[in-house]
Amino acid sequence: MFKAIIARCKQGHRTMAYPREPLSLPERFRGYPELKGGLCPDECRICADACPVGALSCQPELSLDLGKCLFCPECANACPHGAISHTADAMLAANNREDLVIRPGDEHRLAQALEAKMLSLFGRSLKFRSVVAGGCNACEADTNVLSTIGWDIGRFGIQFVASPRHADGLWVTGPVTEHMREALLMTYEAIPAPKIVVACGACAIGGGPFRGSPEAHDGVEGILPVDLFIPGCPPHPVTILDGLLRLLDRMP
Amino acid sequence: MTPGLLFTQNGSAVNRNEIPEHSGERFLETLVSAIQGGWRVVSYFGAPEAHLVRLYCILSFKSHAALGIMSTAVSGKSFPSLVAEAPQLHLFEREIAEQFGISFEGHPWLKPVRFAAPLASTSAVPPRAPEKVGVMDFYRVAGDEVHEVAVGPVHAGIIEPGHFRFQCFGEEVLHLEISLGYQHRGVERMVLGRPGLRTLKCMETVAGDTTIGHGTAYAMAMEALCGVRVPAKAEAIRGIALELERLANHTGDLGAIAGDVGYLPTASFCGRIRGDFLNMSAELCGSRFGRGLVTPGGVQFDVGRELAEKLRKRIDVARREVTNAVDLLWDSPSVMGRLEGTGVVSEKDALDLGLVGPAARASGLNRDIRRDHPFGIYNVAQLPVETAKGGDVYARTLVRWLEIEKSLHFIEEQLAQLPGGSIASPAAQVGGDQMALSLVEGWRGEVCHVALTDGRGELERYKITDPSFHNWSGLAMALRGGQISDFPLCNKSFNLSYCGFDL
Numbered sequence A: 001m002f003k004a005i006i007a008r009c010k011q012g013h014r015t016m017a018y019p020r021e022p023l024s025l026p027e028r029f030r031g032y033p034e035l036k037g038g039l040c041p042d043e044c045r046i047c048a049d050a051c052p053v054g055a056l057s058c059q060p061e062l063s064l065d066l067g068k069c070l071f072c073p074e075c076a077n078a079c080p081h082g083a084i085s086h087t088a089d090a091m092l093a094a095n096n097r098e099d100l101v102i103r104p105g106d107e108h109r110l111a112q113a114l115e116a117k118m119l120s121l122f123g124r125s126l127k128f129r130s131v132v133a134g135g136c137n138a139c140e141a142d143t144n145v146l147s148t149i150g151w152d153i154g155r156f157g158i159q160f161v162a163s164p165r166h167a168d169g170l171w172v173t174g175p176v177t178e179h180m181r182e183a184l185l186m187t188y189e190a191i192p193a194p195k196i197v198v199a200c201g202a203c204a205i206g207g208g209p210f211r212g213s214p215e216a217h218d219g220v221e222g223i224l225p226v227d228l229f230i231p232g233c234p235p236h237p238v239t240i241l242d243g244l245l246r247l248l249d250r251m252p
Numbered sequence B: 001m002t003p004g005l006l007f008t009q010n011g012s013a014v015n016r017n018e019i020p021e022h023s024g025e026r027f028l029e030t031l032v033s034a035i036q037g038g039w040r041v042v043s044y045f046g047a048p049e050a051h052l053v054r055l056y057c058i059l060s061f062k063s064h065a066a067l068g069i070m071s072t073a074v075s076g077k078s079f080p081s082l083v084a085e086a087p088q089l090h091l092f093e094r095e096i097a098e099q100f101g102i103s104f105e106g107h108p109w110l111k112p113v114r115f116a117a118p119l120a121s122t123s124a125v126p127p128r129a130p131e132k133v134g135v136m137d138f139y140r141v142a143g144d145e146v147h148e149v150a151v152g153p154v155h156a157g158i159i160e161p162g163h164f165r166f167q168c169f170g171e172e173v174l175h176l177e178i179s180l181g182y183q184h185r186g187v188e189r190m191v192l193g194r195p196g197l198r199t200l201k202c203m204e205t206v207a208g209d210t211t212i213g214h215g216t217a218y219a220m221a222m223e224a225l226c227g228v229r230v231p232a233k234a235e236a237i238r239g240i241a242l243e244l245e246r247l248a249n250h251t252g253d254l255g256a257i258a259g260d261v262g263y264l265p266t267a268s269f270c271g272r273i274r275g276d277f278l279n280m281s282a283e284l285c286g287s288r289f290g291r292g293l294v295t296p297g298g299v300q301f302d303v304g305r306e307l308a309e310k311l312r313k314r315i316d317v318a319r320r321e322v323t324n325a326v327d328l329l330w331d332s333p334s335v336m337g338r339l340e341g342t343g344v345v346s347e348k349d350a351l352d353l354g355l356v357g358p359a360a361r362a363s364g365l366n367r368d369i370r371r372d373h374p375f376g377i378y379n380v381a382q383l384p385v386e387t388a389k390g391g392d393v394y395a396r397t398l399v400r401w402l403e404i405e406k407s408l409h410f411i412e413e414q415l416a417q418l419p420g421g422s423i424a425s426p427a428a429q430v431g432g433d434q435m436a437l438s439l440v441e442g443w444r445g446e447v448c449h450v451a452l453t454d455g456r457g458e459l460e461r462y463k464i465t466d467p468s469f470h471n472w473s474g475l476a477m478a479l480r481g482g483q484i485s486d487f488p489l490c491n492k493s494f495n496l497s498y499c500g501f502d503l
Ligand code: SF4
Pocket: A050, A051, A052, A053, A054, A055, A056, A064, A068, A069, A070, A071, A072, A073, A074, A075, A076
């Protein structure tokens, strides 16, 4: 018992201050991309050819789909003109699928708060039921992290619960395999209305690395209406938390 | 050594036409005598050929660091099963049956594995549609007071889906049957054709918590096919990343085990320290899971002196904290009382079932790819292999802890003596008509990749064997005779991958 108390003192208080204070991210972290379209010579499509998942397009101008992007080092490495680089900005979540497609000079379109009625329902207590639909376990792991002491997502009234009947929203990870489609829909049905849907990670948004697989559905699009898209493969926990706090209008 | 096999080593490629091709009878005889002679099946799978299916068996003989390969052609509807002699073949045969429609005569449980559409079939087998996922003939125990508990695919918590059927007599579990396939994304089919960047991304996400393990196994297979040598510095960085992956997962699991027995201090401390290890991987390459680090030919990110020093300091802090957090477990009799004697897998069962990784070592099997078939940095830097006797949750916890200690030491050593030079060799042409073989000791155990190329160097078949494929039966055995309420705890001590199995 004493040993546990001493250990408790040694380990200290570790819950981070985010969103009051910014989180320091590793130097090599790849977040919101910066596109400098003016640097692209005509007909150049080196980056588009280098992208493993077709997230980049050069016609009619340079654009990058955050929903497909795996935030890998490939395009920035490939572009000889320095037109693409990743910043350390981890704020990526959006409410609309179109908001995830970015072009040079675009303003950064971040997730907006739920409308007033939904906010009054969910603003102080929001419970999610998670369905893993073909996810590789990394999106799941970094969602789970939010419930550890370092993040303590419970302090914002957000919680992951065991029963869909106790939930206000559905949390989807994975590209929605054919084998999980039915379970996903049944879980959605079991959540009482009004309810929200979060697509967490590149897979859930558009299939991720498995886009085009005949065994999966390229994400939740066309299967369920989505209220929050969280890009990343997997999204950093702070990207997830930031998106949720914006949705709940809880950013300071 | 057993005749009839082509001998090769981890991380090498052979010409497909050199692989001995046996009649079915000779193939089976060779397989049985090899297993009796101490060989172990690493992978056993089919590949389509005109009008027939060719079965390849890859065996390991650890004391000679040798791998053996042989093949046989199956043109009919069925092939004899060897499960009665060699239970470790149980799932392999089921998988081949599902993927190619070959029925294994005498197999006791020829049921679907992933409920997936067949990859191909022989001309003797008509194509068939896959069964509905999770719908099959479950083993049932009848009698008064016997009851069945069905769990999943959707579980409480944020966990991957799978279905579990328990046959219970009161609290006692007589039998547990595990039915998976829900995560099936068709990876093996997706990566066929010319290997490229997309292939690497699919490999990194075969099991997301084993990004470095699967990424490295794929890179090694490509390097063998291209005849490319990896620079020493890249091998060291891969080793550091692989051990960081082990540290993060073992630490997280020790925390989860503590949580499952209701011991919250270790659970919360470890949950956080796991994140510190993930953040160290992110220092290496920007991704907490090591995405984008390993690439065929080397690694994509260098580790300079400054970063090495920074990581060394962080490892030092993490060592103190994780030791402090885990030490509490060994000193809490109530925790030990829950771990000891729970979920026992005997050494014999572990051997028969062909378990790998920490689960095998906890049952007393002394096997570890890093020593038995060394690859990369492990050719020059050895890690002691940790084993335990009991085969219970305690043993699996202990082995994980001992491995944490060894990995911490290994990383410090590597960071202190990083070689200089380049971090990647230039890409080269993929060789045609080859079979490349790579084994990596991931944190869960042995990751095996086999690549078969056609004449143009395109992937004609790619076979992945995640450690979970060997170990799910171990979890089922651990529950036998135990209490159903011990399931979460047993499950956590194995922490197997659903997506790595479902592929
Ligand atoms: S970072 Fe995104 S856009 Fe760039 S290559 Fe990778 S997936 Fe494509």
